[in-house]
Amino acid sequence: MTSALPFDDFRDLLANLPPADEAAEARVRTLFTKADKPKASLGRIEDIAAWLAAWSGRAPPAVNRPLVAIFAGNHGVTRHGISPRAVAATASAVEFCAAGGAAINQVCIANDLGLKVFDLALHIATADITEDAALDERGCAATMAFGMEAIAGGADLICLGDLGVGNSTVAAALCAALFGGSGGDWVGPGSGADAAMQARKADVVDAALAFHGAALRDPLEALRRVGGREFAAIAGAIIAARMQKIPVLLDGFAATAAAAVLHAANPATLDHCLLASLSPEPGQRLAAERLGLIPLLDLGVSHGEGVGAALAAGLVKAAALTSSGMAAAVKA
Secondary structure (H helix, E strand, O other), X not given: OOOXXXXXXXXXXXXXXXXXXXXXXXXXXXXXXXXXXXXXXXXXXXXHHHHHXXXXXXXXXXXXXXXXXXXXXXXXXXXXXXXXXOOHHHHHHHHHHHOOOOHHHHHHHHHOOEEEEEEOOOOOOXXXXXXXXXXXXXXXXXXXXXXXXXXXXOOOEEEEXXXXXXXXXXXXXXXXXXXXXXXXXXXXOOOOOOHHHXXXXXXXXXHHHHHHHHHHHOHHHHHHHHOOHHHHHHHHHHHHHHHOOXXXXXXXHHHXXXXXXXXXXXXXXXXXXXXXXXXXOHHHHHHHXXXXXXXXXXXXXXXXXXXXXXXXXXXXHHHHHHHHHHHHXXXX
């Protein structure tokens, strides 16, 4: 960072995003029209292949080094009793992934995906968003920068997921700040909250909105004030993927909320992203509708860990192979 304020470099990046490779996209769409099949008979498979070409610059596209990146963070707002799980469950989930026993490990094996899990200072929860900013600007910008670096290494498809006790409440607060509405409009059961706990979640969101007030009108300020480390890292990863021409699959309410921050800053920021799946969390469905994102899958998966994105990655890989295989047949 060389500018006066930590967010300035990110504002510059968001204002100067590289465009899609329209020629590569057109070549893939032309290929499908030349193939020996009914017009548009492969439905969204054709759209996925064209999207891959547009944002990777390769036609036909290929997915050779897919990566699932999971960012884990803890939140001070959990002290209000907004989750049925203890805060320690975040670290336990990270350790379970590291040991190879989590659901995401098995889906990655099934679809031949790389996996990285990032512990974002789990021993230091963010500040309670009802009475303070979750992060200061420098800390938030540093976490975004870490998210950018975390996807380095030559991946050609990035699947973004999260872990974090209480982060469905934080996602609800962030969406309420960005899209409007009250806590009751955005909260849901999360990891199993009953009606009374959901009411507390709504109250927490309303308290956070009231405390931060007009400062939430700026998307990056909203991210640092009512977001959290995994949200900031996911936002950074999305930006880095765009700069490096890597298509992105988003998974879960937290990733959708982080993406909404960038969309609020520049709606074109998410053009290289697809929504992998919808969870049963009502706030994610509402946010996806506001963002114009249509999920590839809707399996009722609310597990977290990027499982939905990893499942959708298999579909994306199939679309790439369909395109390349049919291209070879057409040329023959």
